[in-house]
Amino acid sequence: MLSHEENELFTHIGPRTPGGELLRRYWQPVCYVRDLTPDDPSRSLRIMDEELVIFRFPDGSYGCLEEHCAHRRTSLAYGFVETDGIRCAYHGWKYDRMGHCMDQPFEPTGSTFKERIKLKAYPAQALAGLVFVYMGPPPAPVLPRWDFMVWRDGRRELRRQPPLNCNWLQIQENTADYVHTYFLHGHMLYTEGKRDAYSMRLYRPFQRYCFQPFEWGQVKAWEYAKTELWPEAKEAGAMLIMPNILRFAYDMHWRVPIDDTHTLVFAISYKPGDPALPDEQDNPPLIEDEPQYRPDGRIARDHIWAQDRLAWETQGPVFDRSLEHLGTSDRGIILFRQMLREQIDLVRQGKDPMNVLREPRDIIEL
Numbered sequence: 492m493l494s495h496e497e498n499e500l501f502t503h504i505g506p507r508t509p510g511g512e513l514l515r516r517y518w519q520p521v522c523y524v525r526d527l528t529p530d531d532p533s534r535s536l537r538i539m540d541e542e543l544v545i546f547r548f549p550d551g552s553y554g555c556l557e558e559h560c561a562h563r564r565t566s567l568a569y570g571f572v573e574t575d576g577i578r579c580a581y582h583g584w585k586y587d588r589m590g591h592c593m594d595q596p597f598e599p600t601g602s603t604f605k606e607r608i609k610l611k612a613y614p615a616q617a618l619a620g621l622v623f624v625y626m627g628p629p630p631a632p633v634l635p636r637w638d639f640m641v642w643r644d645g646r647r648e649l650r651r652q653p654p655l656n657c658n659w660l661q662i663q664e665n666t667a668d669y670v671h672t673y674f675l676h677g678h679m680l681y682t683e684g685k686r687d688a689y690s691m692r693l694y695r696p697f698q699r700y701c702f703q704p705f706e707w708g709q710v711k712a713w714e715y716a717k718t719e720l721w722p723e724a725k726e727a728g729a730m731l732i733m734p735n736i737l738r739f740a741y742d743m744h745w746r747v748p749i750d751d752t753h754t755l756v757f758a759i760s761y762k763p764g765d766p767a768l769p770d771e772q773d774n775p776p777l778i779e780d781e782p783q784y785r786p787d788g789r790i791a792r793d794h795i796w797a798q799d800r801l802a803w804e805t806q807g808p809v810f811d812r813s814l815e816h817l818g819t820s821d822r823g824i825i826l827f828r829q830m831l832r833e834q835i836d837l838v839r840q841g842k843d844p845m846n847v848l849r850e851p852r853d854i855i856e857l
Contacts, residue, residue, distance in 0.1 A: 492812055492813050492814070492815050492816065492817065493812035493813060493815075493828070494813060495811075495813055497812075497832075498809075498810075498811065498812045498813065500832070500835065501660050501828070501831055501832075501835075502658045502659075502660050502751060502809050502810075503751055504539050504540060504659065504748040504750070504751060505539065505540035505541075505750070505751070506539075506540065506541065509835045509838070509839065510835065511539055511540070512627075512835075512838050512839075513734060513831075513834055513835050513838050513844060514539060514659075514734060514735065514748065515539065515625075515626045515627035515628075516627045516632070516838060516843065516844055516847050517625075517627075517632075517734065517735075517846070517847065518623040518624070518625050518631075518632070518634045518635070519538065519539075519623060519624060519625075519626070519735075519745065519747050520621040520622065520623050520745050520747060520757040521536050521538050521543070521545055521555070521615075521622055521623070521624045521747065522534065522536065522545055522621075522622050523620060523621060523622065523649055523651065523757075523777050524617050524620045524621065524622060524773070524774045525620070525649075525774060525777045526622075527545065527546065527547035527553075527622070528547075529547075529549070532546050532547040532548075532572045533545065533546035533547070533567065533568050533569075533570060533572055533577065534546075534568050535558050535566055535568035536558075537749050537750060538624065538626070538747065538748070538749065539626060539747075539748050539749075539750075540748070540749075540750045540751065541557070541611075541626070542557065542558040542559065543555055543556065543557060543558050543613070543624070544556055544557075544558045544566065544567040544568045544570075544577070545615060545622060545624070546567075546570075546572050546577050547572065548572060548574065548575075548588075549572070549573075549574055550574070552588075552616075553615035553616060553617060553622055554576075554577065554588040554612070554615060555612065555613040555614070555615040555624045556577070556586060556588075556590050556610045556611065556612050556613075557590075557610045557611040557612075560579040560581065560582075560584055560610075561584070561592065561608050561609075561610060562579065562581070562582055562584045562595075563581055563582065565579055565580065565581040567579055567586070573585070575587060575593070576588065576593055578594070582595075582596070582597065583595075583596040583597075584596075584605075584608075586610055586612075588612065589609075589612050590609045590610035590611060590612030591608075591609055592605040592606075592608035592609065592610075593605065595608075613625060613626050614631045616634060617773070618634060618636065618640055618641075619640035619641070619647055619759060619773070619775065620647065620649050620759070620773065620774050620775040620777070621649070621757055621759065632843075632847045632848050632849055633848040633849065633850065633851050633852070635846070635848055635852075635855055636852060636853065636854050636855060637738075637743065637855050637857065638854055638855060638856045638857055639741055639743075639759075639761035640743075640759065641853075641854055642761065642763075642854075643766055643772065644763060644764075644766060645761055645762050645763040645764050645765075645766065645767070646761070646762045646764070646765070646766070646767040646771070646775070647759055647760070647761050647762075647767065647771075647772075647775035648759070648760050648761075648762070648775055648776055648778060649757075649758065649759050649775050649776065649777045649778065650758040650759075650760070650777075650778045650779075650780055651757075651758075651777060651778070651779055651780060652756055652758075652780035652783065652796055653780070653783065654749060654753050654754065654755055655753065655754045655755075655756065655800060655803060655804060656752065656753055656804050656808065657752065657753070657754060657803045657804045657806065657807070657808055657809070657810070658748070658751055658752060658754065658808065658809045658810065659735060659746045659747070659748040659754045660810070661803045661806050661810050662746045662754055662756065662799075662803050663731070663734070663735050663737075663746050663827075664824050664827060665799065665802065665803065666709075666729075666731040666737045666827075667702065667709060667711075667731055667823035667824045667826065667827040668820075668821065668823060668824055669697075669700055669702075669711050669713055669729065669823065670697055670700065670820050671802065672693045673693065673694065673695075673696070673697065675798050675799070675801075675802055676693040676694075676795055676798055677690075677691065677692075677693035677694030677695070678694060679792050679798055680693070680694070680793070680795075681694055682792075683792055683793040685793065688720045688721070691718070691720050691721065692721060694718070695715040695716060695718050695721055695724075696715070696716040696718075697713055697714070697715065697716070698714040698715065698716050698723075699713065699714040700712065700713035700714070700820075701713075701822075702822055702823035702826055703826075704826070704830065705730070707730065707732045707733065707845070707846055707857070708730060708731045708732045708733040708736075708830070708845075708846070709730070709731040709733075709823065709826055709827060709830065710727065710728065710729070710730050710731075711727070711728075711729045711730075711731075711823060712725070712726070712727035712728075713725075713726055713727070714726075728740070730857065731823075731827060732846065732857075733830060733831075733834060733844070733845050733846050734831060734834060734844070734846075735747065738857060741760055741761040741762065741763070742758065742759070742760045742761075743758070743759050743760075744756055744757065744758045745757045751808075751809055752808035752809060759775070780796055781794060781796075781797075783796060783797040783800050784797075790804070790805075830845075
């Protein structure tokens, strides 16, 4: 279990909170490239308890500012994106990508008022169909180029699911909890009548499993017992990449806090084989996930994404870990919390936490 104070250390992600300061040391995806088009190039976001506007310049680059104009606080998400900045729709105040006010159309000629106006601004760039923002202190680190995000010998696909109504840590701790797959996914699919071999791959008893640190975070390995549909098997490679990424096989998920009680999951998958069409290499297809709630308002139980939502959201908006009772099978969660505390301490000491890159790398093979 965790004390109330320890739980807050990890779960509070607003500005100047220890957990929030850690997450701000990393580039976080905030939207999809397909969300911003020439006809509709800006939108409002709430990321880590900050209200932002993300926008796409005509040259294809990106900007990110605090959402509200410094004049009368109208949202810049409805502003006019120009070649060198974004102009408020209310009175025309214009800001460059660094947040400097460039123009105040109705102020006197020669006025220096605009030179004293600046909005908070964050670097933004796109990779593999996702738009990433860095919300930490300068200088910004290098955006990691994880292997299949830059491979060219296959096809990428993006998935979007509705925001999750819970704290980010509930989702990320699930990555360190491999044995949940037997009941939450395998047994539940079985009871829902899905008994094909693919569905039953997760309905195999565990004979052994382990968790250990590796260069980028934590890696899991396990051994399945033989079943009627599957042979005995040893498998490894499901990775928790610090602090908020899941990687397994050719799938990668980022768990990005909206605020303390809501989270976005950005998912990308890769299919080796024929290369994608040129216009899909950097802008892959975006699949909207199937509904996760039934018409009666209860969470569905017949597919994996909904099953995960069921587990995470019913722990509460912010899971009170002082009430939990961890067992031997929770070793991965205990290890993750130790690693998370270590990285928070590094940030408090003014140091870079793990996985913050200062030198460019063409590709990071996992």
